[in-house]
Amino acid sequence: MDKSNMDIIVQNLSKNFQAVKAVNDISFDVRSGELFGFLGPNGAGKTTTIKMMTGLARPDSGTIITAGIDCSRNPKAAQHLIGVVPDESNLYPELTGHQNLCFCASLYGIGKAEREHEARKLLEAFNLKEAANRKFGGYSKGMKRKLTIAAGIIHKPRVLFLDEPTTGIDVASARALRVLIEDLHKQGTTILLATHYIEEAQRLCDRIAFIVSGKIVAEDTVHNLLKHDEGKHFLHVSHKGKNADIAERLYARFATMSFSFLKDNTFRVESSEPIIITPIVMCLEEMGIDVSEAKRITPSLEDVFVRITGLEADTMQKDKDKQGRAK
Amino acid sequence: MKKWIAFWNILLKDMRTYYLKPPNINWGIIFPLAWTGMFLIRSGSGLDSIPALLPGLMAISILFGTTSMLAVTVTFEKKNSSFDRLLLAPISFDLLMLAKTSGAILFGIVNALIPILMASFIADIYVSSWPLLILAVFLIAVVSTFLGLLIAVAVSEVFEAQTFSNFFRFPMIFLCGLFLPVSKLPIFIRPLSYALPLTYGVDIMQGLVRGGNFMSIPISFAVLTAFCILIFGLSKHFIRKRWIT
Ligand SMILES: Nc1ncnc2c1ncn2[C@@H]1O[C@H](COP(=O)(O)OP(=O)(O)OP(=O)(O)O)[C@@H](O)[C@H]1O
Numbered sequence: 284m285d286k287s288n289m290d291i292i293v294q295n296l297s298k299n300f301q302a303v304k305a306v307n308d309i310s311f312d313v314r315s316g317e318l319f320g321f322l323g324p325n326g327a328g329k330t331t332t333i334k335m336m337t338g339l340a341r342p343d344s345g346t347i348i349t350a351g352i353d354c355s356r357n358p359k360a361a362q363h364l365i366g367v368v369p370d371e372s373n374l375y376p377e378l379t380g381h382q383n384l385c386f387c388a389s390l391y392g393i394g395k396a397e398r399e400h401e402a403r404k405l406l407e408a409f410n411l412k413e414a415a416n417r418k419f420g421g422y423s424k425g426m427k428r429k430l431t432i433a434a435g436i437i438h439k440p441r442v443l444f445l446d447e448p449t450t451g452i453d454v455a456s457a458r459a460l461r462v463l464i465e466d467l468h469k470q471g472t473t474i475l476l477a478t479h480y481i482e483e484a485q486r487l488c489d490r491i492a493f494i495v496s497g498k499i500v501a502e503d504t505v506h507n508l509l510k511h512d513e514g515k516h517f518l519h520v521s522h523k524g525k526n527a528d529i530a531e532r533l534y535a536r537f538a539t540m541s542f543s544f545l546k547d548n549t550f551r552v553e554s555s556e557p558i559i560i561t562p563i564v565m566c567l568e569e570m571g572i573d574v575s576e577a578k579r580i581t582p583s584l585e586d587v588f589v590r591i592t593g594l595e596a597d598t599m600q601k602d603k604d605k606q607g608r609a610k
Numbered sequence: 611m612k613k614w615i616a617f618w619n620i621l622l623k624d625m626r627t628y629y630l631k632p633p634n635i636n637w638g639i640i641f642p643l644a645w646t647g648m649f650l651i652r653s654g655s656g657l658d659s660i661p662a663l664l665p666g667l668m669a670i671s672i673l674f675g676t677t678s679m680l681a682v683t684v685t686f687e688k689k690n691s692s693f694d695r696l697l698l699a700p701i702s703f704d705l706l707m708l709a710k711t712s713g714a715i716l717f718g719i720v721n722a723l724i725p726i727l728m729a730s731f732i733a734d735i736y737v738s739s740w741p742l743l744i745l746a747v748f749l750i751a752v753v754s755t756f757l758g759l760l761i762a763v764a765v766s767e768v769f770e771a772q773t774f775s776n777f778f779r780f781p782m783i784f785l786c787g788l789f790l791p792v793s794k795l796p797i798f799i800r801p802l803s804y805a806l807p808l809t810y811g812v813d814i815m816q817g818l819v820r821g822g823n824f825m826s827i828p829i830s831f832a833v834l835t836a837f838c839i840l841i842f843g844l845s846k847h848f849i850r851k852r853w854i855t
């Protein structure tokens with residue numbers, strides 16, 4: 284493969300924390316100007332990977348080449364080309380929004396006039412003009428998030444790392460942010476977006492890597508990931524009550540279909556033929572299981588994710604919400 | 611050029627947000643005043659003893675203005691992970707550490723000047739070489755600040771940074787000849803005095819203010835400089851190991 288137009292080349296990257304294999308031998312490339320999604324549940328290793336790529340963590344093994352510069356030995360080598368929006372809003376609480384942005388720009392050697400101009404522009408774009416002269420410590424969670432993103436892009440990086448940028452902010456702000464990410468993408472910024480929002484990844488990303496337990500389990504364009512399920516039919520069933528040999532009985536009866544059993548008394552039926560619902564419902568009722576819902580679904584990226592990872596898609600969402608509340 | 615913009619702004623930010631805050635400025639004035647008052651009263655010898663007290667006072671002002679200030683501010687920034695921003699900046703570790711320490715060093719130097727100014731108002735102070743005295747003050751500030759850096763690397767909580775600083779500072783007051791000459795210390799403790807950088811700094815100042823040094827001034831300068839380099843190197847080594855894990 285021609286690697287000359289790659290802005291990120293990661294090969295066999297690994298990192299352990301004692302017994303935990305946080306990142307386990309992953310490899311991927313991101314083309315120049317591409318928006319690459321890193322999709323995975325809590326603890327998958329997204330943040331650890333980003334930290335290694337940006338110089339905040341040292342890999343146990345593997346190579347990282349950013350914009351043609353080998354950063355495996357010297358993590359500082361490409362830092363002038365990258366921007367990072369960490370998962371935590373970590374600006375200076377005692378500085379105002381405007382001061383924070385100017386300070387971050389100064390770290391990249393941007394002169395006074397230019398950084399003040401850029402800071403004002405970004406505060407305006409992020410709807411933070413009113414709060415520009417208030418201390419960051421007093422900002423709301425969403426405002427903090429927005430300013431953290433502004434701080435990550437003020438020096439116009441060639442490669443941008445976004446770690447869950449839309450977590451913890453309201454719907455309207457999240458939407459505005461996605462538009463902004465799309466704009467940066469259009470302007471040619473190479474973006475690596477770590478997220479657990481499947482729709483967000485599907486909407487924004489050119490390509491997506493599914494990462495689970497430190498491993499990349501699939502990596503392709505959204506189109507190709509979905510293609511696998513083209514012409515297939517899916518049914519989603521929720522039921523009350525349980526029966527130990529529910530799987531056995533269903534497989535015996537509907538040999539051409541395949542079933543995947545998820546948490547919370549739900550399962551998914553997959554078939555290459557159109558699925559007729561009634562026989563399945565009847566079969567369950569014969570076992571004494573009440574069907575509360577059975578609906579046909581068009582496969583989305585979420586279904587692909589479920590199929591590939593064996594994880595229930597909304598576990599990611601639920602975990603995250605719990606975390607958000609705990610904070 | 612670009613990296614100096616970063617250096618200057620890190621320094622400026624620390625000055626504004628930490629060192630020039632009113633509580634710190636008060637601390638710099640009240641502390642030496644209180645110590646001077648205490649010693650004058652205790653010794654009962656009046657203003658004549660000021661030149662003898664001055665070097666110790668200057669050393670203590672520097673020590674208390676730098677070590678814990680740096681340890682606390684760096685630990686605080688580590689804790690709320692804003693320090694990551696500095697680690698992400700395209701400047702070398704050396705320059706970053708120098709930028710972070712410069713603020714505390716300047717603060718320490720200013721703290722040392724306060725006792726001199728106050729003393730020169732109330733007593734006749736004769737200094738044999740001002741440039742050498744300023745160089746000594748500078749090196750003591752550097753070595754105390756770097757000690758704070760080393761403490762910042764060793765701890766992860768702000769309160770630990772504070773306690774740990776005191777753990778070093780208070781023994782140093784007694785071991786480094788600030789108010790009690792090293793020659794009056796029990797012989798088995800003296801090796802400890804010679805292992806602490808402040809001993810050499812204080813001896814230089816004693817020599818310059820009243821000719822009371824017991825080691826050669828050039829040698830003391832050399833040892834003090836060596837301590838600065840050693841502690842900086844050690845801090846850098848641990849920072850690489852502990853902060854980029
Ligand atoms: N500093 C650390 N010390 C010990 N274990 C760590 C450390 N950082 C990460 N881990 C572990 O490495 C694994 C991957 O964590 P990581 O933060 O990369 O996940 P993530 O995909 O970013 O998850 P999330 O969606 O929750 O942000 C987890 O099991 C985590 O507990």
Ligand SMILES: [Mg+2]
Pocket residue numbers: 329330331370446
């Ligand atoms: Mg994460």
